[in-house]
Amino acid sequence: MTTNPSPAARTAVEYFEKWTAKDLDGAMAMLSDDFVSHTPSGRVEGPKAYAEFLRGFVQILTGAHIIAVFGDEYTALMYYDTSSAPVPDGPGAEWFRVEDGVIVEGRIVFDRLPFEAARAAQGG
Amino acid sequence: MTTNPSPAARTAVEYFEKWTAKDLDGAMAMLSDDFVSHTPSGRVEGPKAYAEFLRGFVQILTGAHIIAVFGDEYTALMYYDTSSAPVPDGPGAEWFRVEDGVIVEGRIVFDRLPFEAARAAQGG
Numbered sequence: 001m002t003t004n005p006s007p008a009a010r011t012a013v014e015y016f017e018k019w020t021a022k023d024l025d026g027a028m029a030m031l032s033d034d035f036v037s038h039t040p041s042g043r044v045e046g047p048k049a050y051a052e053f054l055r056g057f058v059q060i061l062t063g064a065h066i067i068a069v070f071g072d073e074y075t076a077l078m079y080y081d082t083s084s085a086p087v088p089d090g091p092g093a094e095w096f097r098v099e100d101g102v103i104v105e106g107r108i109v110f111d112r113l114p115f116e117a118a119r120a121a122q123g124g
Numbered sequence: 125m126t127t128n129p130s131p132a133a134r135t136a137v138e139y140f141e142k143w144t145a146k147d148l149d150g151a152m153a154m155l156s157d158d159f160v161s162h163t164p165s166g167r168v169e170g171p172k173a174y175a176e177f178l179r180g181f182v183q184i185l186t187g188a189h190i191i192a193v194f195g196d197e198y199t200a201l202m203y204y205d206t207s208s209a210p211v212p213d214g215p216g217a218e219w220f221r222v223e224d225g226v227i228v229e230g231r232i233v234f235d236r237l238p239f240e241a242a243r244a245a246q247g248g
Contacts, residue, residue: 107203111164111236112237
């Protein structure tokens with residue numbers, strides 16, 4: 001993993017380690033109450049709604065590792081790969097805005113297509 | 125745009141400016157002959173094949189801007205947003221490995237789902 005020792009990057013890594021360890025409560029505790037995320041399926045507001053956004057994926061997650069993470073005092077950028085039963089190689093990237101160690105805004109991008117294809121194949 | 129003044133980040137920005145200005149030849153000239161990219165649709169090898177991978181999107185691209193870019197001497201990470209006729213808000217992220225100002229390896233992630241949906245809606 002490539003990284004630089006910035007405060008925001010450290011926060012992003014800690015957050016990643018929590019949610020990929022399926023500690024959704026621990027991860028959500030790192031988000032501000034007015035946290036907003038720009039996701040492939042639209043804007044998600046607040047830690048509670050974001051937990052719902054992540055929960056289904058976290059349940060099927062079998063592996064995740066960071067490919068690179070960089071940042072400065074207030075911004076972090078991360079690229080990672082994930083494995084899950086339907087999608088063995090599912091990369092994602094996230095951008096974070098961090099204030100005093102708390103994540104106040106996020107952007108997440110990943111390819112929904114293989115997940116949708118797996119769902120369709122299951123008749124769901 | 126958030127950035128740090130690393131050599132690899134500068135290369136990534138120059139590359140982004142070229143392809144989003146539809147200068148595909150100029151962008152491809154920044155890739156090594158044995159360039160490999162890990163894309164949502166699989167592994168793409170060589171600048172020629174990568175130009176084909178990008179061409180359709182470049183043709184419909186109407187706008188693009190970098191949200192953040194960071195890097196060190198050999199690695200860059202970039203998060204951006206794009207606009208195109210079928211997908212007005214199409215973010216993407218790229219990871220680059222750079223050697224002597226030349227991009228030797230890339231990873232790109234974006235959500236193919238809205239592009240596929242637009243294609244399906246057009247009966248294509």
